[in-house]
Amino acid sequence: MSRICHIDLDDANLPPPTAEIEQERKVAIFDLLENNVFALPTRDGREVPGGPYRLALSIREKRLVFDVSTEDGDPAAQFHLSLGPFRQVVKDYFQICESYFVAVKTASPSQIETIDMARRGIHNEGARVLQERLDGKAGVDGDTARRLFTLICVLHWG
Secondary structure, X not given: OOOEEEEEEXXXXXXXXXXXXXXXXXXXXXXXXXXXXEEOOOEOOEOOOOOXXXXXXXXXXXXXXXXXXXXXXXXXXXXEEEOHHHHHHHHHHHHHHHHHHHHHHHOOHHHHXXXXXXXXXXXXXXXXXXXXXXXXXXXXXXXXXXXXXXXXXXXXXX
């Protein structure tokens, strides 16, 4: 049961998202809850509660906060990640998404496909960075990392 069963995003201090950002958020959360791998390793020689887990993501004091609790709400782990390693890839992702949203309305199918391939490449890079940053804190597979990266981008919105 090493998975996420519920996710909360602390986006209360962000401006209202665009329709595209809101759609990305909804799809990422739906896909994440449908299929994910999220495991907490033993830390400092102490066992951690087993999953499934509730995950609250937020940005506090320029740090990405993962607040993990059991399905019943008991604290399981909390860790903070520096946003520095994510800055460039998030910026690149927003830029390519903006190009993609414009292209969908005006470009040829081959142009859209080229931009979408670039978008997927940047998304994969963000997922890779996230997996590296989570090393020793939480184990996630590639698909889970991609969906969590999307949610990190949503938290950067605004």
